[in-house]
Amino acid sequence: MHKYLILIILFFCLNNYGFSQSKFVVQNKKQSEKIRFKLINNLIVIPVEINGVTLSFLVDTGVSKPIIFNFLNVSDTLKIKNTETIYLRGLGEGESVKALKSTNNIFKIGDAINLNQDLYAVYDAHLNFAPRLGIPVHGIIGYDLFKDFVVEINYSSKYIRLTSHEKYEFTGCKNCEKLNLKFYKKKPYVNATVKINENKIPVKLLIDSGGSDSLWLFEDDSLGIKCGDKFFNDFLGHGLSGSVYGKRSKIDAFSLNSFELKSAHVAYPDSSSISFARNHKDRNGSIAGNILKRFNIVIDYHKALITIKKNAYFKENFTYNRTGIELAHEGVRLVKEADDDVIYINSVIKLPKNSVNESNTIIVNPKYKLSLKPAYTIVELRKDSPAERAGLLIGDIILNINGKPSYNYTLQDITEMFYGSIGKKMRLKVNRNGLELTFSFDLKSPL
Structure with a gap:
């Protein structure tokens, strides 16, 4: 079992640009594909083939379009075409970063293929996640994968299963919970409850599989979401626009329907680092990998549902980096x-x-x-x-x-x-x- 600080937080504004229509299709009779993944710092890393070149990608529910971090001129190898220059903004106190938008790329994930996929190549050399994870990571993928399939994420056995909506059959699940999803700019949100100073507070949280922390909350005195006196200041991660710092603490409990995690760890990011993320006024924070991994999950964007079931990680203790x-x-x-x-x-x-x-x-x-x-x-x-x-x-x-x-x-x-x-x-x-x-x-x- 692994216990990690958040190392990477990724939020991208890719919604002001026109996207071409594209779709992933599984090319086998079952219309279903199982992909093994590596669980690194609570993050899911899968192989993705782009224009014939196999790369490693993070699966991040918090992004709209695939992004390649172009440290070694990967775009030259991939022969990306039809490019235009844009600027992307994310977490952190820095400026927007320059990227190339490319269309008509061939993406292949196992037997799932998309012949007309947009991608973004970012050229900032500082956006290199391989050193922090200890393995090569070339990019991230999110919405474009989830929109085309019912996606099962089995954290305990470390595989993802992609099944077409037409072929997927829900067989029932004892001791499962179903939660409704809401979407804002193609990102999934879920309602949850946090218990702070014995007060139960309903919150709306981004489901962020691209973050390795447990829970982020945005401080709001009017709602009773505040850190209190027992905390320590810490580095929380690195976003598209720079490093993110904030306060770390604990809450009494975190609940998704009947599933409750007591003494859950929480981070309160500095307001200057999350000004972009707070554009969604109803958002109160994020659920990230160290909580998500405690469940085996089925996500259905078409039905706007997520089904969760406790797994072997559920009772794993929350802990901190005790060296600093x-x-x-x-x-x-x-x-x-x-x-x-x-x-x-x-x-x-x-x-x-x-x-x-x-x-x-x-x-x-x-x-x-x-x-x-x-x-x-x-x-x-x-x-x-x-x-x-x-x-x-x-x-x-x-x-x-x-x-x-x-x-x-x-x-x-x-x-x-x-x-x-x-x-x-x-x-x-x-x-x-x-x-x-x-x-x-x-x-x-x-x-």
């Missing part, structure tokens, strides 16, 4: 290995922005070898956190964790350690500008 460290996979380290001894060479090789490499080996001498290992760098550090108080800094490269080389772990493995039990001791060896330094601290609750 946010890591990213940034380049590789050159490591000299001889027999069972490992000597670290204090250098980092920067790879292309969208690369998350596997270990590569350079044979130099029969007695030893030089290997390229992942370099995990501190990119965010919470103020007054155990790691900051111990003396760690943004830019430090983690070499060793509790006596073991960091390259023995995936980025997810390390992140999970940061969510460990209160009181657990952490000992980190880092590379700081060519110097090796060691820091020790205990995991503590940020609240």
Whole structure:
């Protein structure tokens, strides 16, 4: 089971432009296709083939049209055509970003194919999610996939099933809940209830599978939606228009009909970061991956229904990052290995922005070898956190964790350690500008 901070939040304004008509169709007799996915930081990553090139995409119910993050001139490889320049706006305090809109692209997801799909290629090099997730991610897809199928998301078994509306048969579901969906600018919303200071408050929330946090609420004193005194300030994620910061806390309970999650974690984003998101006046926040993954879900946009059933993740405890460290996979380290001894060479090789490499080996001498290992760098550090108080800094490269080389772990493995039990001791060896330094601290609750 995994417990993660939100790393990515994606909201895009793509609704002021004319869209060509296009549709996904499953090309088999059953008109149904099952696609395995990777669950990374509570986010769904699936393979998507575009114009004959296979890429990795996030499945994000919060976006209208597919977007490609064009770090390596992917659009040249994809041979996208019929382009026009537009500007997109999303979460964060930054400016709009430049993108190319392209039409008549061929998308293929398993046996599901669309021969006339619009897409957007974003060229901002800072919009690179691969380092934060530890695997290559080339883009996101949302509404255009969900509108054409009944979509089953089985978080516990990690697959998505796409079935045509004509062929889908609902067989009934014991212990399920059905909720009505409302749509605003092609994004799905659901009614829920939050309990804050013993007061039950009805809320309207975006279903946001593209966010890895639990719950976001927009503070509103008139409704009783307010953080209170027990909170800590934190980095919440990175949006299309920049980083998002806010307050983290807990609420008494979160409910979807009869399903209740007690002491659910919540984030209250700064108002300056969500001014765009609040264009929908009736919206009170978002439900993201760390809550969504606790259910197996069937989404039917045509009937405006979502069916949810508790799964094995439902009782997983909510927890925080108790180090205050946010890591990213940034380049590789050159490591000299001889027999069972490992000597670290204090250098980092920067790879292309969208690369998350596997270990590569350079044979130099029969007695030893030089290997390229992942370099995990501190990119965010919470103020007054155990790691900051111990003396760690943004830019430090983690070499060793509790006596073991960091390259023995995936980025997810390390992140999970940061969510460990209160009181657990952490000992980190880092590379700081060519110097090796060691820091020790205990995991503590940020609240």
